Amino acid sequence: MKHEFHWSQYLDTNHQKFLSDFKEFLSIPSISTLPEHKEDIRRAAHWLSNKLSTCGLENVEILETDGHPVVYADWVHANNAPTVLLYGHYDVQPVDPIDTWDTPPFEPALKNGYIYARGANDMKGNVLLLIHACESYLETTGKLPVNVKFLIEGEEELMSPSLPKWLEENRGRLTCDFIANADAGQTDKRFPTIVTAVKGALGVTIDVITGPSDLHSGLAGGIVHNALHIMSELISSFHDKDTKISITGFYDDVLEPTKEERELCAQVPFNHDENIKRMFGVRDLIHEDNYTPAEVTWFRPNLAVHGLWGGFQGSGFKTIIPCEAHAKLSIRLVANQDPSDIFDKLERHIHEHIPTGVKVTVSEFGVGAKAYTLSESHPALRAADEALKSEMKAAPVHVRMGAAIPILATFKAILGVDVVTMGFGNGGNIHAPNEHQNLAMCYLGARTYARFFELLGTDGPVDH
CATH class of the missing domain: 3.40.630.10 (Zn peptidases)
Structure with a gap:
């Protein structure tokens, strides 16, 4: 009953x-x-x-x-x-x-x-x-x-x-x-949100091998490639000093936000720099020139390294020249970027930055995903807006998610x-x-x- x-x-x-x-x-x-x-x-x-x-x-x-x-x-x-x-x-x-x-x-x-x-x-x-x-x-x-x-x-x-x-x-x-x-989530009850766009994603692993085994750093130091040094230099080559991605052709298909889109981004209360710092618990923010941190999240692709390892990692000390180094990274893509195209450009960049005689393997993790954007005119948005307003007692805002x-x-x-x-x-x-x-x-x-x-x-x- x-x-x-x-x-x-x-x-x-x-x-x-x-x-x-x-x-x-x-x-x-x-x-x-x-x-x-x-x-x-x-x-x-x-x-x-x-x-x-x-x-x-x-x-x-x-x-x-x-x-x-x-x-x-x-x-x-x-x-x-x-x-x-x-x-x-x-x-x-x-x-x-x-x-x-x-x-x-x-x-x-x-x-x-x-x-x-x-x-x-x-x-x-x-x-x-x-x-x-x-x-x-x-x-x-x-x-x-x-x-x-x-x-x-x-x-x-x-x-x-x-x-x-x-x-x-x-x-x-x-x-x-x-x-x-x-x-998805809600940042603040006072500003209920609906996500109308998410980024695409591409996961990548990189493996660098310089030789068959680790070597004595006194005997081989300065005359044999160190896999960790090569990987570190490679990682550094992905961005310029202003955090822009340095891979040739990376931004070819990226669409610039319209004036209206930038105004909407600026109007979202929790998109202000101080709120973002507070949310992440940091003192400062980095961002591309000519874009606010919030605009970077909403409209710009990014590349992030998630793991970097190789050599001796135990307690104590071991004086070696590591022969292997490994990294995991992902790229967040925006509308109009194709994961397979970006992977090809990344792979080309990596091979161009690896010294002769060093082996590098670049692998895609899983299947790359494209970004997705929902039209603001979709009829189900009206019901979602009304539901949020009814229960949270505030007019909702439509946001773009930096996540994929x-x-x-x-x-x-x-x-x-x-x-x-x-x-x-x-x-x-x-x-x-x-x-x-x-x-x-x-x-x-x-x-x-x-x-x-x-x-x-x-x-x-x-x-x-």
């Missing part, structure tokens, strides 16, 4: 239920990049499938891909209402360095209104908010105002390498009017529909120790998603 009250009351009286689910979900170490957590990934998928089933969703399945599985569910009985594909991911990043966590990363801890755990912000909370929003209808009225299909993957933190093929094979199952992507969500452009290419990105991550330390999420924002997020569904049902089918 269903409850005799509104979805709003259901959500407001079930905060503890959400928190209990959240803690249980966060306790599963579903780290997609580490093979030793393969079974934990499957545990998380099974946990999700059970949760989706118990809250009233239908056709719940764990579907295999070439990598980690996808969790699918739907409810499609709302006549004359749009069908929304709800996207999220259940995998999380590694927890290193573990000794800098204040509490164990998979033992959720509550402190000052925040929950601390790996995946709290990115993005197990947002996945649960979508589910609880659906639950609030199914537990009170037994039906939803819109048709929904859940697609929750386990490889987003790997750049979704298996999902494109799976999407091609499952097009019929995934027919929808548009996609709601929950993988690789699958968004793929959704558009394969399924032919657009993606509205609205999430409620709020806290900090995504991909870092002591990741945390604001619980009050979670409760607001569940209400906003429920209101979003209500408005979509009221407005009828969405043109796409």
Whole structure:
């Protein structure tokens, strides 16, 4: 028997239920990049499938891909209402360095209104908010105002390498009017946001080998190439002194922001330099000439080195000339840049900067992704704007994300529909120790998603 009250009351009286689910979900170490957590990934998928089933969703399945599985569910009985594909991911990043966590990363801890755990912000909370929003209808009225299909993957933190093929094979199952992507956040309750653009991404590994073995630094120093020196010089060659990328042809296809786009960027309150410094906990910001830091995030591509290693790394001291050096980096791409073209230009640059007799291997990690931009005229944006304004009591702003969500452009290419990105991550330390999420924002997020569904049902089918 269903409850005799509104979805709003259901959500407001079930905060503890959400928190209990959240803690249980966060306790599963579903780290997609580490093979030793393969079974934990499957545990998380099974946990999700059970949760989706118990809250009233239908056709719940764990579907295999070439990598980690996808969790699918739907409810499609709302006549004359749009069908929304709800996207999220259940995998999380590694927890290193573990000794800098204040509490164990998979033992959720509550402190000052925040929950601390790996995946709290990115993005197990947002996945649960979508589910609880659906639950609030199914537990009170037994039906939803819109048709929904859940697609929750386990490889987003790997750049979704298996999902494109799976999407091609499952097009019929995934027919929808548009996609709601929950993988995003809210910086400040006073300025609710919807993401209308994300960057593309290209992951690269570089391996430098100078000889068959490490050598004695007294005997070989100054006369044999040092792999770490070569790698350091190579890394330094990627940028000029003003942080602009020095790879020939890198900016050939980059579009300059329009005057209107720059004005919109400047108007966003949390885009001001002091707010950015405060958010990241730094004293100063670097940026290209002629662009503000916020404009760099919104409109400009960037290259970042994530790991650099080689030689002796143990305790003590070892006087060697290392014969190997390795680096991992990624490039965030903007609209009109093609990942394969940028990889070719990067590879050419690297080979031009490596001395004769030194071997270098440049490899692409996963599959490069293009940037994605949603048109400001998309009809689902109206419902998202109204939902945010209704629940957060402030007019929303549309922002561009510096991060990449690789699958968004793929959704558009394969399924032919657009993606509205609205999430409620709020806290900090995504991909870092002591990741945390604001619980009050979670409760607001569940209400906003429920209101979003209500408005979509009221407005009828969405043109796409």
